[in-house]
Each structure stands twice: as C-alpha cells, then as structure tokens.
Amino acid sequence: MSVKHIASRDNPTFRAMLALAQNRQERREKGQTLLDGEHLLAEAVQAGIMPRHLVISEDRVDAEDWSDRLPQVPVTQLPVALFNKLSPVNTPSGILAVIDIPVRADSGKPDLAVLLEDIQEPGNLGALLRTAAAAGVDMAYLSKGCAEAWSPKTLRGAQGGHFGLHIVEGADLIERSAAFQGNVHAAALRSERSLYDLPLTGPVAFVFGNEGAGLSAGLLHRVQTFSIPMPGAVESLNVAAAAAICLFERVRQCACAGDAS
Secondary structure (H helix, E strand, O other): OOEEEOOOOOOHHHHHHHHHHHOHHHHHHHOEEEEEOHHHHHHHHHOOOOOOEEEEEOOOOOHHHHHHHOOOOOEEEEOHHHHHHHOOOOOOOOEEEEEEOOOOOOOOOOOEEEEEOOOOOHHHHHHHHHHHHHOOOOEEEEOOOOOOOOOHHHHHHHOOHHHHOEEEOOOOHHHHHHHOOOEEEEEOOOOOOEHHHOOOOOOEEEEEOEOOOEOOHHHHOOOEEEEOOOOOOOOOOOHHHHHHHHHHHHHHHHHHHHHHO
C-alpha cells in the first residue's frame, strides 16, 4: 500500500486523528485510540491488535518500510509540525498508530486483581498498569474517577502493559471487592498489620487509591488494611511504587511456596 502525504491541518483524516489525540469523548465514541512509538506498536501487533492506520512524521525515512511491514495498514506521512500536534509527548517518536480499543470480558474468577480508585495522573496509572501486567495481574478494575485507561498518555506510561491485562473502566469497586473470591487488601497509613505479615499465595486483590486523598471511607471499611514498613522520614509512597512493592511481595511468596512444594 502506498504512503499518503498530508500537508494541511484542514484535511479530514488529520482532523479525525487530532480529535482522537485530544478528546476523551471522541475516543470513547469511536472505540479507538492512538499509540505513540515503535515499542507500543510492536507490543500491540504481538498481542494480535492490528492498527487501523499508521501516521509517520516526515523527518523519518522509514515510511515505505512500515508500509512493506504492514501492507494491509494505510500509512500517512505528515509534516513535523502537524505530527507534533498529535503526539502526547514533548519529544515525539515520529510514529503513531490508530488502534481499536480492545473489548475484553471479565475473566470470571481472577487469581490476582487490582482495584484502582480515583487515580488521576495518567502517568501514575500507566506505570501501575505496567507493574500489574509484569506481576501477573489478571484483572484491573478502575473506578469512574480514574484517569482514562486508554488515553495516549496512559498508554505511553504503561509501555504495553495494557495488552496483558483485562481492564474494566467505570467499575463499582465496593461491588467488585464484595464479589472477589479471595482476600481483598488495601494499604493504609498507621495500619498495625504489615504487608509482610499477609499470606498472599491464594486469590488476592489489592486496592490502591487516589494520589492525595487515598481510599474513600466507604471502600476502606470493606477491605483488610495493612501498612508498608517505611523506616525513612517519608509518610507515604507514590501509588505506582506502592503497587510494585505489594504485587511483587505476592510474586515472592508464590515463588517461595512453589520452591517449598
């Protein structure tokens, strides 16, 4: 398929992509989003997600190569200034892909899940989803107050983690925590129980809350709380860092249990 060149910001194709880049409602209505960079593109293709469209900056010389690699996918090349208007980062990679947002059913009875309440920074959410995927999480439930899971900025932060997870947005976390067939834990300041005292080898869900406010009282009262020991003079951790500690403590315990058997 030949490479198409667009030079005008009034071009309908460019305007449609700009709407996807800038407008959450547009992404939701179209069921599409933008991936930024070769790594994310490769992760999507490996997961069986074929792009609808590739967009390449004119300062890259490999547009024809991409057309050959993915011959069924339209490729459009844009002037640098127009491409940069689509990119979610300050230093654009020069390649974007339009994909359909995957629609996956709830996996039923997850062995390991995360419940995310009102995490508002796309970078934090992306980093947390990447960590969750690396730790073998089955399901990620996001409350209505969370940042958009499939926004270009969150996707950039997760670096492909989305494609290894079942993600449910707009979830009722109280309902999900009550239905979970296992222990549901949440980190809380000044909780007397330590993370390292928890048995985590069975079905487990971890709940993580807003960067500043933490968990709502309604949810906090329905879960088992614990604290992460912190000997330093810091009161709390970044939510993505806290998630990494918790999830990989679970990985460690499962590995030790496997070695013992």
